[in-house]
Amino acid sequence: MRHRPDSDQPHRLRSRRWFDDPSNPGMTALYLERYMNYGITREELQSGKPIVGIAQTGSDLAPCNRHHLELAGRVRDGIRDAGGIPLEFPVHPIQETGKRPTAALDRNLAYLGLVEILHGYPIDGVVLTTGCDKTTPACLMAAATVNIPAIVLSGGPMLDGWWHGKLAGSGTVIWHARKRLAAGEIDYEEFMNMVASSAPSAGHCNTMGTALSMNSLAEALGMSLPGCAAIPAPYRERGQMAYATGKRIVGMIHENLRPSDIMTQGAFENAVVAAAALGGSSNCPIHMIAIARHMGVEHTLDDWQRLGPDVPLLVDCQPAGRFLGEAFHRAGGVPAVMKELLDAGKLDGSVRTVTGRTLAEDLANVAEPDREVIRRYAEPLKEAAGYVVMSGNLFDSAVMKISVIDSAFRKRFLSDPEHPDVFEGRAVVFEGPEDYHERIEDPELGVDAQSVLVIRNSGPVGYPGGAEVVNMQPPAALIKEGIDTLPTIGDGRQSGTSASPSILNVSPEAAVGGNLALLKTGDKIRIDLQARKVDVMISADELAARRAAWKAPLLQHKTPWEEIYRSMVGQHATGACLEHATLYLNVIETRGESRHNH
Numbered sequence: 001m002r003h004r005p006d007s008d009q010p011h012r013l014r015s016r017r018w019f020d021d022p023s024n025p026g027m028t029a030l031y032l033e034r035y036m037n038y039g040i041t042r043e044e045l046q047s048g049k050p051i052v053g054i055a056q057t058g059s060d061l062a063p064c065n066r067h068h069l070e071l072a073g074r075v076r077d078g079i080r081d082a083g084g085i086p087l088e089f090p091v092h093p094i095q096e097t098g099k100r101p102t103a104a105l106d107r108n109l110a111y112l113g114l115v116e117i118l119h120g121y122p123i124d125g126v127v128l129t130t131g132c133d134k135t136t137p138a139c140l141m142a143a144a145t146v147n148i149p150a151i152v153l154s155g156g157p158m159l160d161g162w163w164h165g166k167l168a169g170s171g172t173v174i175w176h177a178r179k180r181l182a183a184g185e186i187d188y189e190e191f192m193n194m195v196a197s198s199a200p201s202a203g204h205c206n207t208m209g210t211a212l213s214m215n216s217l218a219e220a221l222g223m224s225l226p227g228c229a230a231i232p233a234p235y236r237e238r239g240q241m242a243y244a245t246g247k248r249i250v251g252m253i254h255e256n257l258r259p260s261d262i263m264t265q266g267a268f269e270n271a272v273v274a275a276a277a278l279g280g281s282s283n284c285p286i287h288m289i290a291i292a293r294h295m296g297v298e299h300t301l302d303d304w305q306r307l308g309p310d311v312p313l314l315v316d317c318q319p320a321g322r323f324l325g326e327a328f329h330r331a332g333g334v335p336a337v338m339k340e341l342l343d344a345g346k347l348d349g350s351v352r353t354v355t356g357r358t359l360a361e362d363l364a365n366v367a368e369p370d371r372e373v374i375r376r377y378a379e380p381l382k383e384a385a386g387y388v389v390m391s392g393n394l395f396d397s398a399v400m401k402i403s404v405i406d407s408a409f410r411k412r413f414l415s416d417p418e419h420p421d422v423f424e425g426r427a428v429v430f431e432g433p434e435d436y437h438e439r440i441e442d443p444e445l446g447v448d449a450q451s452v453l454v455i456r457n458s459g460p461v462g463y464p465g466g467a468e469v470v471n472m473q474p475p476a477a478l479i480k481e482g483i484d485t486l487p488t489i490g491d492g493r494q495s496g497t498s499a500s501p502s503i504l505n506v507s508p509e510a511a512v513g514g515n516l517a518l519l520k521t522g523d524k525i526r527i528d529l530q531a532r533k534v535d536v537m538i539s540a541d542e543l544a545a546r547r548a549a550w551k552a553p554l555l556q557h558k559t560p561w562e563e564i565y566r567s568m569v570g571q572h573a574t575g576a577c578l579e580h581a582t583l584y585l586n587v588i589e590t591r592g593e594s595r596h597n598h
């Protein structure tokens, strides 16, 4: 057995407090007997070998992660071969597309559940099986709070989807197909087949949406083995990675290598840079800030504004580029991107990863990538590709990807040729996704090429959970004229698979009284990209009068969790965390183990 780095004594595993406590044979017997009832022996449980949890996020309800049910077999093999004892257990399912009202509501629920499991059971370390969007942050947030050795095993993207000889990427195909259906180019049957073509195998979304972005950032943070994130789910390397991950967690337990040793400030800063280079989802800042807060690391939207905007886009994946997960993996995946960023001086190479080595050591032997898919830092796909943090008299913060603004957009919204970065448009305000769908085609609304579509009451409290609705599509009549995107603003989120010019994650949201609540259809909105400002062009007096007349919306809770969530959740700007839960840091060390029960 190896020793803790900070001690000469072998590190006594916490599971022994359950299974081998000489001061309390009664409790030890009680703990042991039930775990033996399916065939594990007392000898195994009292051997002093690490008990390794496998946090299982896959199920029939969570198809993006479902193949983890099989992969767990290879994880178990790895754990056993390295001298550990695996115990697999379920995590509350999170399915991005299936869960109503939104999977985002359940990120914090899965987090809470996993904290209870990791803290309350005899688990010395854990393999976090991740995949679908919120499963990755939920698992990392819990590992941060409990701070026992933890390693991420991504499930990997689906194989590339194809439709009529062209790549069809998850989510992204939906935005295209909807427009084609709206324009009358395809019928219902073709629409359904076109969308289904993007999901040809087990795995999570194959675009650089929130799933592939967050799994890539888990790797960028140092929380998975190098190369883990991008391996497509059905490839043989995925099973081999599962085996290697199972082996490695046992070593991490002996070394007492914990999340707090890996998810440091430097690691989060590296992840911001990686997110921009990957063309990562607009959900990334929310989740990364949430993970950092549960880790007790100072990491805010200011860090995203400071480090992200100047980073170029290096990865040519949909929705920002052309390719999908298979090409990304074959081109070199996350290690190739990290190597490029490290060589460009953009990363802190001294941070530690789950390998026990530094990031720079992990990247030392990375091969030259396929430059068709992963570009050189000096020859990127796009300059300045990261998120920019906007503010103004409508909100304190929102994120926007300025790089998606093209010349046609600039022409349509330019108000004064002297100021080419200042745009003006007329607000058309919707009270939520239902209101948008009901009214968007109404000619009375007067949506035209200079309109700015605004959606509110779609944030963490208002929706609840924060809906992915900000990427609203223009009315069919405008699409037929060739105008297929309008700028949008909202206190909701946007799917990571959409590349719309949106100002999203507006905080504070309308439902808690943010100024977005005071906006009216017809108001003029000015967007100044240089100054990173978004303002409604009305007087302070008028704003004050509207504030005085404002009434908070009546929130309808459908389940107990919705009510609990709304009473405790913070804003997107600060990670949409359960605020009270962020007070619980490194709980085993700071608060200790819980009591016996008999």
Ligand code: FES
Binding pocket: 064, 095, 096, 097, 131, 132, 133, 170, 204, 205, 209, 211
């Ligand atoms: Fe689950 Fe995209 S819907 S990964």
Ligand code: MG
Binding pocket: 096, 133, 210, 468, 494, 495, 496
């Ligand atoms: Mg989504």
